Each structure stands twice: as structure tokens, then as C-alpha cells.
Amino acid sequence: MKTSIVLYCRPGFEKECGAEIQEKAAWNEVYGYLELTKNQGLVYFHLNNPEEGDALMERMPLKRLIFARQWFLTLTEKIELPDYNRVEAITEALGSEWQYADLRMETPDTNDGKELSKFCRKLAVPLRQALRKNKILTEKGDKDGAVLHALFLSGKEVMLGYSQGHNTSPHVMGIPRLKFPSQSPSRSTLKLDEAFLYFIPKDEWETRLTSGMNAVDLGSAPGGWTYQLVRRGMMVTAVDNGPMADSIMETGQVKHRMMDGFKFVPAKQNVYWLVCDMVEKPQRVAWLMAQWLLKGYCKEAMFNLKLPMKGRYQEITKNLQSIKDLFAENNVKYELYAKHLYYDREEVTVHARLLSPVPQH
Numbered sequence: 001m002k003t004s005i006v007l008y009c010r011p012g013f014e015k016e017c018g019a020e021i022q023e024k025a026a027w028n029e030v031y032g033y034l035e036l037t038k039n040q041g042l043v044y045f046h047l048n049n050p051e052e053g054d055a056l057m058e059r060m061p062l063k064r065l066i067f068a069r070q071w072f073l074t075l076t077e078k079i080e081l082p083d084y085n086r087v088e089a090i091t092e093a094l095g096s097e098w099q100y101a102d103l104r105m106e107t108p109d110t111n112d113g114k115e116l117s118k119f120c121r122k123l124a125v126p127l128r129q130a131l132r133k134n135k136i137l138t139e140k141g142d143k144d145g146a147v148l149h150a151l152f153l154s155g156k157e158v159m160l161g162y163s164q165g166h167n168t169s170p171h172v173m174g175i176p177r178l179k180f181p182s183q184s185p186s187r188s189t190l191k192l193d194e195a196f197l198y199f200i201p202k203d204e205w206e207t208r209l210t211s212g213m214n215a216v217d218l219g220s221a222p223g224g225w226t227y228q229l230v231r232r233g234m235m236v237t238a239v240d241n242g243p244m245a246d247s248i249m250e251t252g253q254v255k256h257r258m259m260d261g262f263k264f265v266p267a268k269q270n271v272y273w274l275v276c277d278m279v280e281k282p283q284r285v286a287w288l289m290a291q292w293l294l295k296g297y298c299k300e301a302m303f304n305l306k307l308p309m310k311g312r313y314q315e316i317t318k319n320l321q322s323i324k325d326l327f328a329e330n331n332v333k334y335e336l337y338a339k340h341l342y343y344d345r346e347e348v349t350v351h352a353r354l355l356s357p358v359p360q361h
């Protein structure tokens with residue numbers, strides 16, 4: 001039997017997701033070959049040595065993969081489901097050896113997949129019951145316990161696998177469902193909302209994402225990202241030559257500076273958050289973000305790097321490396337994560353902060 005790591009990504013980004021897992025697995029001396037179907041949002045990394053899958057998924061944080069939203073290690077290949085007794089067929093395929101703390105019913109992130117998810121919702125109730133009865137599903141709220149994935153490729157075909165509770169997305173298919181706030185001036189607001197949820201642990205919000213902080217938003221118009229900062233009680237300097245929505249200016253928490261984001265320098269060193277959604281060359285944005293952090297203009301930065309049409313994985317890796325090089329030259333410790341978030345399209349969201357001060361010469 002083939003053992004594979006199955007990765008979920010945005011449809012259209014299978015090549016990037018595949019290139020990334022293949023490269024990063026090779027750093028861990030794990031090798032395999034890829035199988036991808038364009039626009040299905042799924043990547044199969046078939047392992048040359050099936051026994052290495054578990055250790056690889058233990059060693060490699062999902063958070064370190066840019067293009068994968070979610071992943072699992074296969075327990076079965078594709079199983080043909082009968083028209084009746086599907087629950088029994090799945091239960092039987094799982095056997096009784098292992099237990100799981102949770103179950104994710106998943107589909108490809110495609111239009112067909114959306115239809116299929118209705119079928120999954122119906123099947124979820126009897127399947128959970130049967131798995132509980134057979135002591136396969138414990139649901140004891142054990143966060144580190146294994147998570148069982150049932151990936152439905154059609155109503156007749158399922159693949160079973162598992163991920164480790166401490167190294168998996170908490171969301172089905174790695175997709176958080178966020179509600180668009182009607183007061184926001186633009187839909188882009190969901191990108192920053194998701195970024196904060198994804199990169200900043202909730203139990204640290206009180207010190208890292210809280211009311212009274214000062215923030216700067218570069219490329220802010222019409223104000224969707226500013227809205228996320230304002231709603232968290234921050235005072236925001238919004239920098240953009242374009243107009244900000246009246247609704248956001250009326251909050252009294254926003255100062256609008258109509259100028260080039262590359263020329264803006266904060267008057268005081270009291271900015272906590274820098275956020276940046278400027279449609280600009282990624283290498284320019286990467287450089288600017290590193291400068292803000294190294295000069296102490298802000299404490300944390302959340303920004304988008306636009307992806308080119310071709311060589312997207314190589315380009316994002318190059319830009320991230322340029323930031324790492326600048327940090328290394330300045331002898332600082334740092335945290336730098338990048339993710340192609342669900343609400344991102346042709347861009348990747350990056351979070352960066354310094355963990356040690358810049359040494360003074």
C-alpha cells in the first residue's frame with residue numbers, strides 16, 4: 001500500500017504546495033514523489049519509505065509550510081464506498097488498533113466539493129456514533145490526540161488518514177469561516193482578521209493585540225485593515241494616497257496621511273503594530289518591513305507579499321530569505337512566519353517580530 005501525506009491548499013496552487021513539501025521533506029531526508037490534479041486544491045506526497053511519514057509530520061510544523069492549509073498522513077488509499085452501509089465500510093477500514101480524539105469530514109475546496117460537504121454533514125452524525133461505539137473516536141477534548149481525517153473525493157470514494165493534534169489546523173480543511181463585518185469598508189478586512197487569528201495565539205491577545213495600542217496601516221484605503229485595528233480599540237495612522245471611507249474616519253481613531261508608504265516615518269516610537277497591504281513589488285515591501293522592525297519603529301508587523309504569475313514558491317522564498325538576511329546581519333533573534341491564508345489570493349501573509357533588541361555599536 002502507498003503511504004502519502006495529503007496536503008490541502010488553495011485550488012491553483014498545487015504546484016507550489018507540492019514543490020514546498022518535497023523540498024522541506026528532503027531537508028529532513030524524507031523523499032517521495034508528487035501527484036497533483038490542477039485546481040483540486042489537493043497534493044499527494046507519496047513517500048518512498050512509508051515509515052518516515054509519522055516522524056516527518058512530528059518534526060515539521062504545519063505552521064512552517066506556506067502553501068498547505070491542512071494535512072494528514074494516509075491510513076488507507078482511496079476506498080470505494082458501497083451505496084449502502086457506508087458507515088460500516090469506513091469503520092471496518094479503520095480497524096480497532098488506533099483511537100482518535102476528533103474527526104474531520106473533508107472534501108476538496110472546489111464547487112463539487114461544496115456539494116459533497118452537504119452529503120458529509122449528513123453522514124457525519126451516524127459515522128461519529130459508530131466510531132464512538134467502536135471506541136475509535138474518543139472526543140475527550142485531548143488537544144494532542146490524533147485527529148482522524150475522512151477526505152471524500154466523491155460520494156463513493158473516501159480516503160482516511162490522521163494528523164497529530166498539536167500539529168494540525170483546528171479547522172476542517174484548514175479553512176476558518178469568518179463573518180464579513182458589514183461596517184468594514186472593504187472585503188480585504190477578512191485577510192487581516194484571519195491573519196491575527198492564525199498568527200497570534202488567543203491567550204496572548206491581551207498583551208499583543210489590544211485596545212490603546214498605536215498602529216500604522218500602509219496602503220490603507222479604503223480601510224478594511226484599519227477597521228480590524230479600530231475594532232480592537234487601537235489608534236491608527238492610515239497611509240495611502242487614496243481616500244479612506246467616511247465611516248472609518250468618523251470613529252475618531254484614525255489619522256489619514258496622504259503620502260507614499262515608503263516615505264512615511266512615524267513621529268514617535270510608540271507604534272506597536274505595522275500592517276501593510278500596499279500593492280507593490282514584494283522585494284520592496286519585504287525590505288521596508290525589515291527596516292521598520294530593525295529601526296524600532298514598530299514591535300510587530302503583519303504584511304502581504306504579492307505573488308508573481310510564475311515561480312511563486314521561489315519568489316516568496318527569496319523574499320523571506322532577504323528579510324532573514326537583514327535580521328541576521330543585525331544579529332537579532334526573530335520570529336518570521338508566512339502563510340497563504342484562506343482569504344488570500346495572489347498574495348501570502350507574513351508575520352514578523354524581533355525577539356531580541358538590535359545590538360548597539
Ligand SMILES: C[S@@+](CC[C@H](N)C(=O)[O-])C[C@H]1O[C@@H](n2cnc3c(N)ncnc32)[C@H](O)[C@@H]1O
Nearest residue numbers: 186188219221222223224225260261277278279
Ligand atoms: C489592496 S489595497 C488596500 C486595501 C486595504 N488594506 C483595505 O483593507 O481596504 C492597496 C492599497 O495600496 C495603496 N498603495 C500602493 N502603493 C502605495 C504606496 N507606495 N504608498 C501608499 N499606498 C500605496 C493603493 O493606493 C491601495 O489603496
